[in-house]
Amino acid sequence: MHFYGKFLHDLRKETLLLIDSHSHSRFSFDSEADCEENILAAMARGLDGLAFTDHIDRVDGPLDYCFDFDDYTRTLIPLKARYKDRISVLIGAEMGLNLEKNHWIEAAMKDDRFDYFIGSLHTVDNQDVASTLYTYKGDLKPYYRNYYDAMVHAATGTTGYHVLGHMDYLDRYVRDKAAIPPFAFYKEQVAAVLEHLIQKDLVLEYNTAGKYKGLNYGNPKEEILALYRDLGGKRICLSSDAHKSEHIGRDFHSAKDYLIRLGFTHATYFEKKCPVEVPLAD
Template identity: 35%
Template sequence: MYSDSHLHSSFSSDSDTPMEEMIQTAISKGLSSMCFTEHQDLDFPPGEFDFLVDMDAYQQTLSTLAKKYQEQIHIRFGIELGLQPQLGNQLSDFVNSYPFDFVIGSVHVVDRLDPYESVFYENRSEKEAYLRYFTCLLENVKKYSCFDVCGHIDYVVRYGPNKNLYYSYQNYQEIIDEILRVLVDKNIGLECNTGGFKYGLGHPNPTEEILKRYRELGGEIITLGSDAHVPQYIAYEFERAVDILKQCGFSYYTVFEKRKPIFFPL
């Protein structure tokens, strides 16, 4: 079983699952390693969630459980970092303050709005909303280099009024290609996030065409992540995702340890 590099527990404000329960389920599914990537979204707009992790408690609990289960599974210390252009040095300062194995850079906020909320799509077409998301993502990947892979780069389509019914890579090819080129130039990887299957999209985030295009542009660093917030979705549809990655030209997938990529055959 492949390593799952995108997992949340109750240390993320949108999960109620104890970390130990996530670990026990991962072991029961046969994973040899896993990486927790709790949410850290500085300056997140007020709402149901704050997406700020108690780092001392998170680090201490993970360390304790990693030792407890070290004979059964390798547990890595990660973070999912919310990218917003106004945060400046706060992000790199935060990342440099902890001994992370892995840092995902994701965009969950655009113009002080969360695409999860319907208000993001008000007074503009779905295409305009998606394009605004990609424009903000491009601004962030150009500005920041303090993360190892870019998370779920077409995250916005999970929540649009029609989800991915009218969405395709071709409709946004110019700006998506620019995002991918920046990642390749910075040697920042891409995540294959199987949460898209959970949300009924029939595809991972990003879609197969984007994964293939990243590979064509020279991208080699690809991680597998379920984005699970509850145990049943750990390593969700990984066999399907592996077949997709092979079809897109990948021979290896990547796991990070101490911020260094390790490549394993698919």
């Protein structure tokens, strides 16, 4: 950890801060949220920080999407300065992991205008996971096997991301939740990814959006969180995955208590690509 990171860590590691580490704005293809309204909503909910993490998904075909980095930073940097005495505004992106585009992805994540990158798996074989599952018929086990195999390869084969996003994201889009395969079916692949995160000192995201997308749990589910903990994983962040201003920071206080009950003591966020740990407990 270089000096700036050590300074931040020493300054804030014993200060309770509530940071929303995953949100979207008009720079994402699936959001129309105004950036300043997101910041105002975060302050109204008592958050200490808000990270903008708009979508980037580089794939072959019509799903390929990337916002303009210059436009993004020209918009967010003045807002960061305007509200600096009231809330910490972080500039990030949610990068879709795809080994076929890894050269571009890893180069993009070296951009020092960004505080950090979330690595997520939204596509498999250049096909959108959400829309595929929404119309999927038959036994889901082959698709789940393919998804988690792809996650192992993408998560372990990509460098430059800091947080692994909504690990069991695909559960949200299964229409018949009873058809979701049991955790034991893909536990081995999940463990391989979690072990990689721990080895590389990366962060696992706890994303509250699952509860608002047809599940009775956030992402990842408790079995994954417990396995991460049991393997020695400690670094976790709190995220809303908000695509509308009114969803910023949703369910954070109960989520924080939930993570404490599971044995996690700190949340981790990033500034200038340096990790900052803050206690979860008051």
